[in-house]
């Protein structure tokens with residue numbers, strides 16, 4: 189199966205000569221073989237090879253054998269301002285909300301020195317990346333969590349290409365709901381999306397949801413508990429029953445037989461987690477509307493937007509005034525781009541879209557589950573940004589205002 | 595809509611002059627149901643001889659209380675101030691003049707990062723250290739600054755008053771200075787209220803180094819402080835009755851799973867002259883006499899897996915009246931076991947002895963009592979849209995309640 193260039197045409201706007209030129213360019217490209225490059229996974233499948241053209245994912249190689257691309261990432265507690273007057277304590281990679289965007293080349297060896305500068309435990313999970321299992325960052329399953337003040341080195345070969353991401357996997361609903369998430373973009377010269385659409389700008393939109401009340405409450409609870417555990421740990425007095433970490437299921441069952449009370453018992457605990465989390469702020473790249481960054485485009489320009497849903501909710505993203513192309517899911521190119529204007533994205537998913545600039549103006553791009561287009565219940569706000577044609581600055585017409593309460 | 599209903603139902607009482615926008619407050623419902631079965635031996639003087647009597651077992655639910663706290667963030671971008679109100683009821687002893695239900699709390703409060711202001715009915719905080727006893731008033735004669743205007747036994751009038759209090763905090767809230775003026779309930783010998791809560795009967799100041807609650811296992815001194823309480827005695831030529839109290843609450847072992855704690859407090863009142871030993875049975879007279887009070891308590895808290903289970907406490911207290919050559923002493927041993935989250939059963943043994951001169955005044959020379967405790971404590975938060983002042987995040991990572 190091949191991507192058919194006929195399907196790749198956006199609706200024509202004959203009144204707009206700029207648009208024609210753009211289509212001509214696209215058509216000229218279509219004549220070349222490069223435009224119709226098969227998604228690499230498809231080519232590999234047809235040729236009877238796995239993604240990586242290798243049977244297994246190797247253990248990371250020593251630094252004497254390969255050159256690593258090195259990143260330093262830490263986690264700190266920051267007081268982040270979502271909006272004026274809405275400051276929340278967040279766990280944040282390098283103090284940034286979201287964490288820094290990492291861009292690497294497909295096949296490149298990556299080394300991440302991860303330092304824990306908090307009093308809680310963390311890991312980094314490389315979401316959607318085929319890493320050697322001991323670098324997958326799942327605490328107690330593939331590694332011990334990274335203790336306060338300690339550094340863990342993650343190594344992996346960047347595969348496969350596409351929009352991927354990373355996040356903490358310790359106390360995931362809580363740490364992820366903080367800001368322990370960031371984009372990992374694996375670039376490839378063989379990217380069919382790039383070859384087909386020849387986009388000039390590439391945006392990443394990290395979608396976030398915050399239950400600020402729960403985050404505060406839970407953060408304090410965890411810090412208090414951990415402060416005591418760190419004291420015990422330094423003196424060798426921290427046992428399995430206190431941390432609720434056992435070697436295996438039979439050790440756990442043995443502890444229960446001995447009278448240990450598992451923390452999930454209703455007589456011990458009534459955490460709000462899972463019961464009635466009530467996200468009250470929704471953000472794109474760490475900011476809620478009207479502080480979200482606009483997406484800039486020019487007439488005739490094609491842009492790529494990488495959407496990463498780091499939150500716990502499904503979003504239904506709608507772009508006004510345009511049909512866009514959905515081109516990849518979870519980093520992997522679709523067999524066929526799909527034309528749409530409203531895209532669902534579930535927790536953990538990444539989806540890439542291509543927007544062609546054929547309708548100059550100011551266009552909202554937002555979650556169409558509109559209760560998320562709110563700030564603390566007040567509409568509009570939250571998960572909303574604008575697609576802004578840069579040339580509109582010099583044109584006549586209505587200019588967007590900022591409304592905070594309708 | 596609710597407010598409309600209330601306004602209609604209650605007339606104009608609730609109509610604030612500024613009008614009202616409905617912002618649902620944070621709601622905290624807290625309290626404790628506490629019942630003890632008390633039995634005891636009292637060695638009392640009857641006619642011409644001392645006899646030991648068994649006091650019949652009785653159920654005592656005093657100290658049971660109910661608290662309702664309502665609070666809100668006040669206007670301002672990142673102002674981070676909270677104001678609210680507390681309404682509290684306690685259920686006094688059967689013989690207390692405070693009646694079947696006492697409004698122990700009815701105050702307005704307002705706080706920010708480095709200060710806390712409170713005005714209205716509240717706990718007096720007439721001590722530096724709190725001791726691990728079954729009830730608040732178990733050490734009333736030993737650990738508290740007494741009400742110098744009370745001519746009958748009424749623990750509620752000793753522990754609560756109408757007051758205005760300002761507390762200042764520095765150094766991640768580890769340093770605290772408190773200034774308080776209070777009106778106390780004054781009664782006659784029959785417990786009739788003579789002058790209730792008018793004027794100023796006490797002026798207090800305290801300086802303390804203390805660990806905020808979430809850091810309670812993170813240091814040697816949970817609290818070390820000194821306070822001065824002054825009570826103007828208008829009926830005694832405008833003298834000021836002063837009391838100096840110093841105390842320390844020490845983590846002998848800060849182990850959060852097995853915490854040993856030593857609490858000490860010493861109190862000195864220079865007092866007035868001319869108080870006869872037999873008058874020391876009257877709270878106001880005892881408060882005004884020259885006296886020294888000392889309390890020492892050793893306790894052990896077992897918190898396996900960070901869940902509190904067992905508290906064992908041994909406390910000794912002495913109050914001496916050097917001018918009257920009198921003293922009284924009390925020992926309290928308690929074992930409290932948590933059978934569920936904040937559900938306690940326990941046992942407290944108390945022994946008290948009084949000196950020769952004081953025996954006639956108090957009517958006993960020694961007493962023993964045993965109390966079986968059943969206690970249920972609770973705190974439920976609703977609409978929890980900001981946090982308290984002293985959370986770890988607010989203390990250590992920037993103030994944003």
Ligand SMILES: [Cu+2]
Pocket residue numbers: 279309310311356357358359363368
């Ligand atoms: Cu984490």
